[in-house]
Amino acid sequence: MTHTRQTAPGSTPTGVDGEGLDARLVVQRGSFRLDVALTVAPGEVVALLGPNGAGKTTALRALAGLVPVSGGGVCLDGAALDRTPPESRPVGVVFQDYLLFPHLTALDNVAFGPRCHGASKAKAREIAAGWLDRMGLADHAGAKPRRLSGGQAQRVALARALATRPRLLLLDEPLAALDARTRLEVRAELRRHLAEFEAVAVLVTHDPLDAMVLADRLVVVESGRVVQEGTPSEIARRPRTDYIAQLVGLNLYRGTAGGHTVRLEAGPAITTTEELSGPVFVAFPPGAVTLFRDRPSGASARNLWRCEVAGLETHGDQIRADLTGELSLAADLTAVAAAELGLQPGATVWATVKATQTHAYPA
Structure with missing residues (x-):
């Protein structure tokens, strides 16, 4: 995966000479307000991650021009796109349900984009055939969508999006409709194609594995705003909200540190190996309990x-085990251990965590 120099969201574009995406997306819909800044360099894949209703898809549709922004703007490779209609933007979109034309073959579905951009029918089909070959679908060029498997349809949708050589590729939950086995295969293929993609790619997902595998950088959105961003490893190591902690499988608490002791805002104290002072987060995996x-x-x-x-x-x-009491936490144990402890809802247990298995960091 290509990694490139990054700057803070909403600042000058990250690429050389204004290349890349620099956007601030403000969308007001009733009582919901989306206000998200995105700065993405060419060759970089950014995943918008967040719970249902966070505003991820709204942000993606605003980038595509399908949802009008009430503030901010979209700048791609130094050019403002705010007044550019969706069909004229150098943007390719892969939707969750693919939206392939049911009456067209796989070849003609992929050729549709180049045709709209002025290519002759023969040239468009030549481009489409090349992309289907790259996707391993040359033998399915004459098949209509109803004859394709979910994985094959997803590959056709990706080929259609890439065939116009977009400067911005948008993927809205591209693997959500696939079964587990197909998802594994297509995720690996998608990673390879994104690694070769030289422009900007923005992926929307609620699946942490998709985000961790496919993206160089994660932007976590909750209630219409960015709550944390960083590399997958940074996010996994230092989550800053309960949603992110649950996503990466950690127990997370906020409190005030004084040396090796963190007094929680609601609950007991936790002893840590780090020596800190002031507001902090403390995290530990369920397996440490x-x-x-x-x-x-x-x-x-x-x-x-x-x-x-x-x-x-x-x-x-x-x-x-989901535990409440002096401290609410999750604990992982084997089925044998659970049976030996006689665990059942309502049972009283004592939970311990070694200080060496906790991780404290500034809030």
Whole structure:
């Protein structure tokens, strides 16, 4: 994946000589207000990540010109697109449900874009055939959408978007409609094509794995605004909201540090290895939690809380316990351990976490 120099969102474009995307998207819809700044360099893939209703798709549609902005603007490669109609923008879009023309073959679906941009029928079909070959779909050129699998239809939609050589590629939940096995294969292919894409790519998803695998940088949107951005590893290591913490599988708390002790805003204190002062976040994975049926005697863990099991669910090959009480947290344990502890909703347990397994950082 290509990594390029980045600047703060909404500042000057990140590419050389004004290349890339520099946008501030302000959209007012009833009581909902979207206000998101995006600065993306050529060759960079940015994922807009967030819960349902956060404004991700609205932002994508505003970039495409399908939703009017009530403030801000969109600048691509130094040119303002605010007054440019959607069909005239150098933008390719892959929608969640593909929106292929049902009466056209795969070849003619892909050729549609070049034809709209002035290519002759023969030239458009030549371009389309080349893209279908790159997608491994040369043998399906004559098939209509109803004869294609979900993965094949997604590849045709991507080929159609790329065939016009867009300067901005927008992908709206491109893998959401695929089954798990197909999703795995298409995600790997999509990563390869995005790595080769030399212009700007913006991906909207609520799936953290899609975002982590496909994007160079994540922009997390909640309630219409950016709450955190950074590389996937930065986001995973230092989440700043409960939504992000749940996304990356961490217990997250906010409090005030004094040395190695963090006093939580609502709850007990947590002992950490980091020595900090002032407002901080503390995070630890569910796998760092050890559960006991009775209060452990002589336990070395400085962090010990009396909790109650609120719920249990299968999480991969483990059991995840949702705990409330002195501290609300999630704990992962094996099915055997859960059975030995006699875990069930309402049961009382003692939870411990070693200070070395916590991670504290400034809020």
